[in-house]
Amino acid sequence: MNNLMVYKDKIIEMMGKYAPKLLLAILTLLMGLWIIRTLVRLLEKGLRKSNVDESLHHFLKSGISILLKVLLLISVASMVGIQTTSFVALIGAASFAVGLALQGSLANFAGGILILLFKPFKVGDFIEAQGQTGTVRQIQVFSTILNTLDNKQVVIPNGNLSNGNIVNHFAESVRRVDWTFGIGYNDDLKKAKKILSGIIANDTRTLKDPKPLVAVAELGDSSVNFTVRAWCRPEDYWGLFFDIQEKVKLTFDAEGISIPFPQTDVHVFQA
Numbered sequence: 001m002n003n004l005m006v007y008k009d010k011i012i013e014m015m016g017k018y019a020p021k022l023l024l025a026i027l028t029l030l031m032g033l034w035i036i037r038t039l040v041r042l043l044e045k046g047l048r049k050s051n052v053d054e055s056l057h058h059f060l061k062s063g064i065s066i067l068l069k070v071l072l073l074i075s076v077a078s079m080v081g082i083q084t085t086s087f088v089a090l091i092g093a094a095s096f097a098v099g100l101a102l103q104g105s106l107a108n109f110a111g112g113i114l115i116l117l118f119k120p121f122k123v124g125d126f127i128e129a130q131g132q133t134g135t136v137r138q139i140q141v142f143s144t145i146l147n148t149l150d151n152k153q154v155v156i157p158n159g160n161l162s163n164g165n166i167v168n169h170f171a172e173s174v175r176r177v178d179w180t181f182g183i184g185y186n187d188d189l190k191k192a193k194k195i196l197s198g199i200i201a202n203d204t205r206t207l208k209d210p211k212p213l214v215a216v217a218e219l220g221d222s223s224v225n226f227t228v229r230a231w232c233r234p235e236d237y238w239g240l241f242f243d244i245q246e247k248v249k250l251t252f253d254a255e256g257i258s259i260p261f262p263q264t265d266v267h268v269f270q271a
Contacts, residue, residue, distance in 0.1 A: 025079045032072040040065050111162035112141040121168045126234070128167040130156050170234045174207060177230050177241050181248055182223030184258040189216070189224060192257050196228055199247050205240045206230040223260045 040061055047060065116139065121127050125136050127146070132154045134146030144161055146154040169175065183192045193214055200212045210231045217227035232240050252259055 021079060025076045028079060029072065029076045032076070033069075036065060036068045036072065039068070107159035108142040108157045111158035111160070112139075112143075114162045115139060115144070115158055116141075120166050121171070125168050125170040127169065130160055130164055132156060169237070173233070174210075174231045175234050175237050176210075177232060177237060177244075179228040179241075179244060179248075180217070180225055181228060182220060182225045182259060183252070184222075184260045185224060187224075187257045191255070192252070193226065195251055195255060195257070196226060196248065199244060199251060200228065200230050203230075203240065203244065203247075205232050205236040207232060222262060 043064060044061055115121075121136055121139075123136050123139060126134070127136060132146055132148070134148040134152075134154055136144065137147050137153075138145040141158070143155050143157050146156065148154060181192075181196065183189070193216075196214045197212075200206055200214065206212060207230070212228070212230040214226060214228050216224060218225040228244075230240070230244075249259065
């Protein structure tokens with residue numbers, strides 16, 4: 001009977017000592033979870049209004065939510081009287097081990113976040129990167145997918161992509177197309193220049209501003225070489241490049257202007 005009274009007194013004492021802390025910890029936990037949910041909803045609204053890529057929304061929300069909940073649990077545990085030093089050290093050691101195991105994946109994840117945030121290119125752009133050239137089809141968190149000109153699919157890890165050089169052919173609204181055309185020394189230079197200028201001016205894909213250029217660039221070994229430059233929209237680049245070359249050849253043939261090719265004269269001396 002005496003032992004029962006002793007246990008009862010101890011229970012009452014412990015309840016008097018820990019009940020307020022436990023109640024306060026529960027209230028803190030519930031209030032903290034409500035605040036975290038509210039913050040995550042506000043973050044989601046802010047992301048929708050911003051220019052941040054939608055692919056990144058889920059990762060940002062999940063990451064921030066998990067981090068805040070871990071901090072909340074550590075705070076609640078310390079309020080109850082649990083020593084959190086070893087708990088924090090355990091989380092740190094586990095995080096370090098996971099980080100080492102997933103080093104490559106984490107680098108690709110970080111690279112994907114950088115690409116989605118800073119947007120050096122977007123889906124549909126034609127880029128050169130990591131020795132590959134193609135049109136961007138997908139920007140994922142861990143990798144970017146390109147389609148090459150011959151319709152091969154290339155998957156590039158975002159870690160390498162974000163740390164290397166990127167040439168974006170669609171970054172600007174206009175691109176310059178360059179050609180070199182040679183005529184013979186006996187051909188009419190002014191006539192050839194007039195023909196080239198007319199071909200460029202009559203193609204609706206070439207822009208008037210900046211103004212196209214047709215100029216004699218070099219007096220070569222066997223030809224007088226013209227440099228022709230015109231500006232167009234990025235999506236018209238390759239079509240314009242190939243079509244102008246064909247038109248120049250056909251027009252030069254029709255107008256009697258030659259396009260010389262390298263020749264070698266061999267002189268044989270008989271002893």
